[in-house]
Amino acid sequence: MPKGLSFFDPIIRHEVKEALEAGGEAYFSQNSEGTKNGLFIYDGYEATGTIFTKSREVFDHFYGLKPSSYIFSELEVAELPKEVWNIWQLDVDKAPSGHRFKHFVSMDYNVRELEQFMAATQPETNRRWVGVALTNGDRCFVVKIADRIVGIAWMTIVGGVARSHGLYVEPQFRRLGIMRDNLQARLIYLKSRHVHTLINEIAESNVASYSHAARAGEKIVGKIFLYTSPDHGTPS
Numbered sequence: 001m002p003k004g005l006s007f008f009d010p011i012i013r014h015e016v017k018e019a020l021e022a023g024g025e026a027y028f029s030q031n032s033e034g035t036k037n038g039l040f041i042y043d044g045y046e047a048t049g050t051i052f053t054k055s056r057e058v059f060d061h062f063y064g065l066k067p068s069s070y071i072f073s074e075l076e077v078a079e080l081p082k083e084v085w086n087i088w089q090l091d092v093d094k095a096p097s098g099h100r101f102k103h104f105v106s107m108d109y110n111v112r113e114l115e116q117f118m119a120a121t122q123p124e125t126n127r128r129w130v131g132v133a134l135t136n137g138d139r140c141f142v143v144k145i146a147d148r149i150v151g152i153a154w155m156t157i158v159g160g161v162a163r164s165h166g167l168y169v170e171p172q173f174r175r176l177g178i179m180r181d182n183l184q185a186r187l188i189y190l191k192s193r194h195v196h197t198l199i200n201e202i203a204e205s206n207v208a209s210y211s212h213a214a215r216a217g218e219k220i221v222g223k224i225f226l227y228t229s230p231d232h233g234t235p236s
């Protein structure tokens, strides 16, 4: 794909690979001159996809392919209802060190345990993705209490860029600093791998998550929009 299509350029290839291996689909589009101008990644289990393009025509084409779905795109389409998500970024090298941990954070490679936790807490996630992600080098940082996972964060790392996602803390363990500890553990890990940039997307309405990001020193660097494609047979 040409560079400059998306903020997520550095990790798109990785995302396509994981999506396909987890049973999803990926399509690219090209114009009449043969220039690639769009990419669409879609997971049928999650009924969720992402359209990477700067072209409205390309967006409309892919958007129309999958009814009744959640579709992310950095392209803002004025007339479609949408939820705004901010893209947050942290300069890993500038993050202060010297954090005092209250919880033990570890990297978890146990596919079964992670599948079960994801199914219980984030059931919309394609279960096949967990094994695929670990095989492709994604890292999963967990906090356990009484040997059970209570907080989790996934991290994709490609070159000098990391993307966090799937952050979750069990409701009864929130506001205890678990995710703050989890983030600090990820930062130590990223510094050791000379990764300089950490990004993650957060819905503008998710107060807990964006407060956590802001408090950690993350800055908003872009936006991505979440659209819902109409059901089959709904007049456009």
Ligand SMILES: CC(C)(COP(=O)(O)OP(=O)(O)OC[C@H]1O[C@@H](n2cnc3c(N)ncnc32)[C@H](O)[C@@H]1OP(=O)(O)O)[C@@H](O)C(=O)NCCC(=O)NCCS
Residues within 6 Å of the ligand: 151, 166, 167, 168, 169, 170, 173, 174, 175, 176, 177, 178, 179, 180, 181, 201, 202, 203, 206, 207, 208, 209, 211, 212, 213, 215
């Ligand atoms: C977002 C989430 C992961 C935070 O985890 P957590 O372990 O409770 O967060 P922490 O206790 O480490 O909080 C760190 C800081 O974040 C901010 N914060 C966390 N929850 C907050 C809330 N509900 N309201 C306002 N600020 C909040 C605070 O600044 C907090 O520091 P403080 O408690 O000293 O004031 C958790 O609320 C969660 O799992 N939410 C549901 C899933 C979710 O939204 N995931 C993020 C998707 S992008």
